[in-house]
Amino acid sequence: MTQPPIADPWPAPRAHTPVTAAVSLPGSKSLTNRALLLAAIADGPSVVSRALRSRDTLLMAAALASLGARVDTDGADWAVTPAAFTADATIDCGLAGTVMRFVPPIAALSTGTVAFDGDAHMRQRPVGEVLTALRTLGVDVSGDGLPFTLHGTGAVAGGTVVIDASASSQFVSALLLAGARYERGLDVRHAGAPVPSLPHIEMTVEMLREHGVVVDAPSDPGGEPDRWTVSPGPVKAVDRAIEPDLSNAAPFLALAAVSGGRVVIRDWPRVTTQPGDELRAILTAMGCTVEYVEDGLAVAGPGTGRLQGLEKDLHDVGELTPAIAALCALASTPSHLTGIGHIRGHETDRLAALARELGALGADVTEEPDGLLIRPATLHGGVFHTYADHRMAHAGVIIGAAVDGVLVENVATTSKTFTDFAPFWAALFGAPQEA
Structure with a gap:
């Protein structure tokens, strides 16, 4: 009714x-949007069960679909077929920080031009560190905040980036989520005041490892503070159930x-x-x-x-x-x-x-x-x-x-x-x- x-x-x-x-x-928004993004860059189709149905997650699904993925959101369990990354696209971030920050590093894999914008309130939220990192990696980016545009070449070389993630842990997670698909992987180093919301980065690292990605993190035995590395390689398709x-x-x-x-x-x-x-x-x-x-x-x-x-x-x-x-x-x-x-x-x-x-x-x-x-x-x-x-x-x-x-x-x-x-x-x- x-x-x-x-x-x-x-x-x-x-x-x-x-x-x-x-x-x-x-279901958890944080888990759902990470799961959808990893499914879209995985080596085969997968299902995200009990996905959160909300504005943020539907915006993520639409963003991934714009990049060529197929995301079936009709039922409680969302089937995802990985993206082709071959078409021009326009991404609506709405008020979703995870869309604005997580999607550009994978959109950089596209051969097309990908434009990002969002709600008026969203234009006040920081994203410049992610865009600067992508420029360091050789990605052609126009703009320093919403709206901005990526001009893809179909690949990202990868390498080392130094960022200040003191404003948001999402800056680190955004880069880590895409890193395995970069030719040389990714070495992310934070320089600045302490990174907030570290459990969210730990969530990202754990999910990447569940997809077969090799990640070194500061919390590992012998890990280096404020440094995360992601080895290049496939992202294994994983069927995942989302926690509340x-x-x-x-x-x-x-x-x-x-x-x-x-x-x-x-x-x-x-x-x-x-x-x-x-x-x-x-x-x-x-x-x-x-x-x-x-x-x-x-x-x-x-x-x-x-x-x-x-x-x-x-x-x-x-x-x-x-x-x-x-x-x-x-x-x-x-x-x-x-x-x-x-x-x-x-x-x-x-x-x-x-x-x-x-x-x-x-x-x-x-x-x-x-x-x-x-x-x-x-x-x-x-x-x-x-x-x-x-x-x-x-x-x-x-x-x-x-x-x-x-x-x-x-x-x-x-x-x-x-x-x-x-x-x-x-x-x-x-x-x-x-x-």
Whole structure:
């Protein structure tokens, strides 16, 4: 049945009683888009099972199709036939950082001209380090940010590149994902402040190895800090099942925390490279009870009156910051979130946006160069703006679950990683739910 139109701004549901629910999440965006890209450069066809169907992943599928791959997205399992890389193409990045950054290094293998553009907000996000690296490798690139164009010759020699990946781990992952298809492989060296979100690079390395690619990484015994090498060779076709998106679990587990309820996330993996797995430790530190159960992971919350503040460096898990900051604004003791200056370059300047929007609802927030200081305060209703950022929308609905009268502007931006998030979220309030 077609969902009714979503009001804008959307009245966020208020949890007047503890919420009890069991939730099946869509697949991981990070895993889905890496899997699709590797399937498109593999040595044969493969299937990506339980792929996330969202705007970002459909943009990735469309980008790969423009380069000559066949991606059948009709069902839950997406069949991929590798790309031919022979035609001119136009790539719409939308708001997907993985499309803007991951696709150019493989588009450089094309014999055609490949043009990239995206939504207006996307033009503010950094990609220059990837384009500079490609130029170093001999690729003809016009432009230093969206829009930009690659003029392919059908091959990339490969070799050594030095980049500053302090703004995004995706710069490293983008190059590593394509490196095996370059004639001499790739030697990526980082020079700059520490790379954020290292678990995402570890995810890339693990997936490459599962495809038979030889990768040397800093975390290996004897590995060299800030250096990754990829040997040239085939990318083996692999059928892959996608894990639930653990970062998307943040608002649902936060709902248990603020309502004093209990939420189970089904099929939570016991071993994973997803940064969202850090939610287990974060929520425990804030006073929640966290345990593996037969169905997945269960979180029982203390409720807003007993929720503890958090002092934590979120450098490696910056994408969790909006949801965690919202929880901290509802906590009974102060919080200090640090190591997250790099999230100023995400879909929006998330530090400034969080300070502004939480503050507008009464939160006591001090914005710092690389973090947020949040003190207990009485919150009130109002409009929470999202800046076309799905994680900001998550922060808004978390506040709305504990505070009357919160209106979330453009909640539909959550379709980036979770189609129909708003009705799904609203269905959790009231009687125990199976969602």
